[in-house]
Amino acid sequence: MKPIITAKDLCLWYGSAQALDHITLDIPENSITALIGPSGCGKSTFLKTLNRMNDLVEGVKITGTVTYAGKDVFATDVNQLRKEVGMVFQKPNPFPMSIYDNVAYGPRTHGITAKKDLDQIVEQALRDAAIWDEVKDRLKKNALGLSGGQQQRLCIARALAVAPKVLLMDEPTSALDPISTSRIEELVTQLKDRYTIIMVTHNMQQAVRVSDYTAFFLLGELVEFGATESLFSQPVDRRTEDYITGRFG
Amino acid sequence: MEMKKNTRSWQKHMEQVVYGIFLLLGLITIGCVLLITVYLVISGIPAIRQIGLVEFLFGDTWKPTAAEPSYGILPFILTSVYGTAGAIVLGVPIGFFTAVYLAKMAPRKIKLVVEQAVSMLAGIPSVVYGLVGMMVLVPGIRELFDLSDGACLLAAIVVLAVMILPSIIKMSVTALEAVPKEYEDASLALGATPEETWFRVSVPAAKSGIAAAVVLGVGRAIGEAMAVMMVSGNVANMPGLFESVRFLTTAVASEMGYASGLQRQALFSVALVLFVFIMLINAALNYFLKGDRKS
Ligand SMILES: Nc1ncnc2c1ncn2[C@@H]1O[C@H](COP(=O)(O)OP(=O)(O)OP(=O)(O)O)[C@@H](O)[C@H]1O
Numbered sequence: 105m106k107p108i109i110t111a112k113d114l115c116l117w118y119g120s121a122q123a124l125d126h127i128t129l130d131i132p133e134n135s136i137t138a139l140i141g142p143s144g145c146g147k148s149t150f151l152k153t154l155n156r157m158n159d160l161v162e163g164v165k166i167t168g169t170v171t172y173a174g175k176d177v178f179a180t181d182v183n184q185l186r187k188e189v190g191m192v193f194q195k196p197n198p199f200p201m202s203i204y205d206n207v208a209y210g211p212r213t214h215g216i217t218a219k220k221d222l223d224q225i226v227e228q229a230l231r232d233a234a235i236w237d238e239v240k241d242r243l244k245k246n247a248l249g250l251s252g253g254q255q256q257r258l259c260i261a262r263a264l265a266v267a268p269k270v271l272l273m274d275e276p277t278s279a280l281d282p283i284s285t286s287r288i289e290e291l292v293t294q295l296k297d298r299y300t301i302i303m304v305t306h307n308m309q310q311a312v313r314v315s316d317y318t319a320f321f322l323l324g325e326l327v328e329f330g331a332t333e334s335l336f337s338q339p340v341d342r343r344t345e346d347y348i349t350g351r352f353g
Numbered sequence: 354m355e356m357k358k359n360t361r362s363w364q365k366h367m368e369q370v371v372y373g374i375f376l377l378l379g380l381i382t383i384g385c386v387l388l389i390t391v392y393l394v395i396s397g398i399p400a401i402r403q404i405g406l407v408e409f410l411f412g413d414t415w416k417p418t419a420a421e422p423s424y425g426i427l428p429f430i431l432t433s434v435y436g437t438a439g440a441i442v443l444g445v446p447i448g449f450f451t452a453v454y455l456a457k458m459a460p461r462k463i464k465l466v467v468e469q470a471v472s473m474l475a476g477i478p479s480v481v482y483g484l485v486g487m488m489v490l491v492p493g494i495r496e497l498f499d500l501s502d503g504a505c506l507l508a509a510i511v512v513l514a515v516m517i518l519p520s521i522i523k524m525s526v527t528a529l530e531a532v533p534k535e536y537e538d539a540s541l542a543l544g545a546t547p548e549e550t551w552f553r554v555s556v557p558a559a560k561s562g563i564a565a566a567v568v569l570g571v572g573r574a575i576g577e578a579m580a581v582m583m584v585s586g587n588v589a590n591m592p593g594l595f596e597s598v599r600f601l602t603t604a605v606a607s608e609m610g611y612a613s614g615l616q617r618q619a620l621f622s623v624a625l626v627l628f629v630f631i632m633l634i635n636a637a638l639n640y641f642l643k644g645d646r647k648s
């Protein structure tokens with residue numbers, strides 16, 4: 105498998121507190137990688153390092169390297185990086201504007217202004233996010249009027265509209281009901297043909313259901329990484345086994 | 354058991370008393386508003402009746418003491434409207450960009466210093482604004498534009514613009530800081546720059562708060578009397594930027610002391626007109642704030 109993102113000896117400190125400890129990890133292209141581990145182990149931190157959202161936090165120090173498509177992410181233009189490495193947040197966070205404007209926001213930011221092009225991008229993104237049929241008659245309505253599950257799919261559409269290669273998802277279903285959750289899981293599985301998806305989840309079943317690879321984090325360290333099937337059936341590390349069998353966490 | 358019951362009923366009693374006190378206080382406030390309204394209407398109507406509404410509102414000459422007196426307050430109305438509009442045109446952009454800078458860009462130390470300064474600006478009494486305007490601004494305008502007298506509408510506009518800055522800045526900063534960080538994160542994560550994020554996400558999300566700030570500024574500007582009286586020349590001309598002018602507020606303030614008869618009554622009518630303006634502004638404010646709550 106060809107890696108699209110590679111982390112090497114990645115360490116990160118928030119002030120003096122170390123949150124990531126020598127993470128070395130290859131993320132395979134066009135697949136779903138799940139990041140699991142107990143609360144506070146650094147999953148979100150790792151994810152946010154990949155699109156440099158950690159840049160915004162004061163007092164962050166990073167050592168080691170992260171490459172995306174062979175380029176050092178810390179040396180590339182951050183806006184271009186974030187265009188190619190999109191992100192979906194834990195809490196659905198549509199902008200307080202119309203559904204259409206939400207999805208068109210990214211393309212507009214990156215210089216697309218022709219209405220015809222925008223219309224087409226918006227429709228395609230909403231279709232890809234499996235929400236088109238539900239919103240096609242209310243594109244001009246405020247996005248905050250959607251249900252939580254719809255809002256999250258809208259956020260996925262918004263991320264897809266800038267044509268990213270990678271989609272980072274931080275517990276994208278933890279704020280949703282079971283039906284919305286399974287819709288998103290289904291959607292994510294469909295998207296992996298065209299995108300590389302890295303998804304943080306606290307739900308083991310979800311990791312098993314949707315992911316191809318799983319990375320287990322503990323106290324800022326990467327304990328184990330491998331194909332999801334083998335990691336869950338034959339974990340190599342004792343700590344992984346304890347975690348997935350629910351003996352701690 | 355008996356004891357408990359007693360304390361209970363006593364507590365209940367106290368609650369009712371406290372409730373009554375608060376109700377009374379609330380009623381006093383409402384009573385004041387009603388009293389002022391009723392008083393203004395009652396005392397403002399007779400002169401309008403006598404002069405004629407159209408003649409009063411649209412007459413362009415105010416000469417209450419002439420042999421043939423004339424009671425047109427259009428000069429005051431237009432001066433108040435132009436003066437306020439000018440202050441908004443000048444003050445809002447400055448206030449808005451200052452607010453964006455403070456809320457989003459400024460390093461913590463600078464933000465602290467500027468916010469302190471803004472608070473102090475808000476606390477300066479309007480007579481001091483007038484005084485400084487009189488000593489610095491009026492001569493400055495006279496020199497700059499080569500006028501015989503620098504006391505004019507322009508001077509009043511500048512003073513009003515400075516006076517409304519603090520509330521515009523403070524309210525806008527509050528509105529901008531209340532924008533959930535999640536919105537901004539979402540924008541940044543799409544590859545937008547921080548500047549794009551502020552102006553295309555944060556500002557629109559804060560727009561009802563910012564609009565309310567502007568409306569509040571309008572209210573403050575239109576109601577200001579002392580400072581503008583000191584720098585505007587206080588002559589009942591039709592407004593022009595370099596003309597000595599008189600506002601609705603200053604008309605009342607400057608003539609009430611000696612006016613009698615119809616002139617005195619007409620001043621009450623001027624106050625009534627001012628009151629109507631303020632009411633409209635309040636309605637607009639409520640409208641914007643309600644919009645905020647809905648979204
Ligand atoms: N902005 C921050 N400033 C300081 N410390 C932080 C910050 N964000 C996270 N941390 C700390 O870094 C460590 C890792 O946090 P992180 O959010 O990555 O954990 P996580 O694995 O995503 O946890 P969860 O499952 O609860 O979301 C924690 O100890 C946390 O307290």
Ligand SMILES: [Mg+2]
Nearest residue numbers: 147148149274
């Ligand atoms: Mg997290």
